[in-house]
Amino acid sequence: METIFFDGWGAIVRTGIIGVLAYVALVTVLRISGKRTLSKMNAFDLIVTVALGSTLATILLSKDVSLAQGIAALGLLVGMQFVVTWSSVRARWVRQLVTGEPALVLYQGKLLPEALKSARVTEDEVRAAVRSAGLPMLEVVEAVVLETDGSFSVVQRSEKRITGPTLEGLSPAGSSKQNEKL
Numbered sequence: 321m322e323t324i325f326f327d328g329w330g331a332i333v334r335t336g337i338i339g340v341l342a343y344v345a346l347v348t349v350l351r352i353s354g355k356r357t358l359s360k361m362n363a364f365d366l367i368v369t370v371a372l373g374s375t376l377a378t379i380l381l382s383k384d385v386s387l388a389q390g391i392a393a394l395g396l397l398v399g400m401q402f403v404v405t406w407s408s409v410r411a412r413w414v415r416q417l418v419t420g421e422p423a424l425v426l427y428q429g430k431l432l433p434e435a436l437k438s439a440r441v442t443e444d445e446v447r448a449a450v451r452s453a454g455l456p457m458l459e460v461v462e463a464v465v466l467e468t469d470g471s472f473s474v475v476q477r478s479e480k481r482i483t484g485p486t487l488e489g490l491s492p493a494g495s496s497k498q499n500e501k502l
Contacts, residue, residue, distance in 0.1 A: 335380055338387055342379045345391045346372065349398045364418045368401045419468040424490045426450075426464035429457075429477070435492030439466050449474055463487050 375397060379390030408415040423439045425432055426446055436443065446464050449472035455461055462477040465487075475487065 331383075334383070338390075339380050341387055342376055342390055342394075345387075346376060346394050349391075349394050352398075363420070364404065365401075368397060371397050422468055422473075422490060423466045424463060424487070424492050425466050425472075426458065426461060427492075428463075429459040429461055431458070432492045438492075441466055446472070463490075465490060 372394065375390065375393045378385055379387065379393075404414070404418055408418050423435060425435045425439055425441055431443055431446060436446070447458070449464055450458060450461055452472075453461075453474035453476070455474065455476060460477050461474060463473075463475045465473045465475070467473055
């Protein structure tokens with residue numbers, strides 16, 4: 321019964337020492353990898369974050385994994401993320417594969433029902449985003465975009481009715497015309 325609750329001080333001391341060293345190694349690797357590793361998360365970033373957490377837990381709790389193996393695994397994960405993000409900045413197809421594309425769900429004050437359905441977004445969520453932007457009604461909104469990290473961007477309508485370059489190239493979610501320009 322004693323091993324269920326307490327396996328001796330050796331295991332606790334090992335966990336403490338390995339924990340501190342693995343934590344320092346993880347922070348060091350993340351600092352070296354740059355700000356992109358810690359930016360707002362899209363699906364790819366979430367996967368890397370979960371994998372880093374799982375790896376850290378394995379380093380801490382598994383006697384079968386040495387500290388050097390754990391640090392190598394952490395470095396490998398962050399290195400892979402660096403390569404993918406570096407590639408996504410340089411190749412559009414990599415960016416689309418990894419992060420997806422932003423989706424237009426409201427345009428010129430009108431909700432886009434097919435886009436909402438395709439993006440699995442409700443009208444209430446769009447209205448909440450508009451309210452959060454401090455706008456009183458949909459009619460004063462030029463566009464609402466569902467960004468690749470799951471957040472909404474709300475663009476207020478201009479009196480000049482000029483669609484800005486930030487909306488260029490966007491199409492409604494699920495649109496077959498991916499290159500349709502507004």
